[in-house]
Amino acid sequence: MAAQLRTRDYGQMLDLVVAVLENEDVDAAWHVMARQLLDSLGCDSATFSHVRVEEGTGAVVGWAPEPLSRVVDGLVQRRIQQRHPLLEYGLSETEPVNIADICDGWRNTNWYREARRDFGVTQQVGVPLTQVNGNMCVALLGRRGDFMSHDLTFLRRLQPVIQTMGHHLAEMKRLRSVGAPAVAGDLTPREATVLGLLAEGLTAAAIARRLAISPHTVNRHLERIYRKLGTNNRVSTLVVARAEGLVA
CATH class of the missing domain: 3.30.450.40 (GAF domain)
Structure with a gap:
C-alpha cells in the first residue's frame, strides 16, 4: 500500500x-x-x-x-x-x-x-x-x-511534474536557439514559451503535446497572453508580438 x-x-x-x-x-x-x-x-x-x-x-x-x-x-x-x-x-x-x-x-x-x-x-x-x-x-x-x-x-x-518541466526547459532552450527571447515583455517564461510555439504555427493541441500539458492549460496561457498584449485572437496576437520583437 x-x-x-x-x-x-x-x-x-x-x-x-x-x-x-x-x-x-x-x-x-x-x-x-x-x-x-x-x-x-x-x-x-x-x-x-x-x-x-x-x-x-x-x-x-x-x-x-x-x-x-x-x-x-x-x-x-x-x-x-x-x-x-x-x-x-x-x-x-x-x-x-x-x-x-x-x-x-x-x-x-x-x-x-x-x-x-x-x-x-x-x-x-x-x-x-x-x-x-x-x-x-x-x-x-x-x-x-x-x-x-x-x-x-x-x-x-x-x-510527471519533472517530465513536464523537462519538456518546458527543452522548448525554452530550442526557442532561445532560434532567436526567441527568454522572457517576452511582461510575459512569464511559460507564456513566452507558449507564444513562441504559437508563432511556429502550432495549434493549442500541438502545443499541449509538445509541453506535455493539457489543451485546457494551453488555452489559459493563451488567454493571459491575449490580455497582456491587448489582443483577442491568434492572428492579432502574432502581429503584435512580431511588431514588438517578442517572437522571431
Whole structure:
C-alpha cells in the first residue's frame, strides 16, 4: 500500500514548479530543479542523465549539492559499459525504484563504492523520466540513509511534474536557439514559451503535446497572453508580438 502524502509534500511540489517556471536562465534551470529535489527529500546528490543505450553515449548533469563536473565526466558511458541495472530497468519500467531492489548485493558492487566515494551516499533511487526507442532520460537521487515508502510515493507523484518541466526547459532552450527571447515583455517564461510555439504555427493541441500539458492549460496561457498584449485572437496576437520583437 502506497504511503500517504502530507500537505507539505504537495507544497514542495508546487515550490519546484514555481521555481522552474519563474527562472529566466534556461541553462541554470536543471540546477534549480535539482536543488528543490535535494531540499525536499533531504538528498545529498542528484543527477539527470540522457542516455542513448544502443550507441553507448549520453550526457549527464549532477549536483552534490554543488554542480559536479569532473565526477560525472564520462559517467554515462561508464555506466553503459558496466551495465548499470537502472538502464535496463528504465527501458521497460516507469516506477521510481530503490537501486538496491534491482541490484543483487548492492553494497558489494562498484556502483555502491563509486556512489559512496564520489557523492558520499549509501543509497540511491532511480526515477525513469522518458524512454523512446532506446533513448532515455533518468534521474538518480542519493543520500546517506534509506529511501522509505513515503519517499517513493512522493517521487511517483512528482515524476510527471519533472517530465513536464523537462519538456518546458527543452522548448525554452530550442526557442532561445532560434532567436526567441527568454522572457517576452511582461510575459512569464511559460507564456513566452507558449507564444513562441504559437508563432511556429502550432495549434493549442500541438502545443499541449509538445509541453506535455493539457489543451485546457494551453488555452489559459493563451488567454493571459491575449490580455497582456491587448489582443483577442491568434492572428492579432502574432502581429503584435512580431511588431514588438517578442517572437522571431
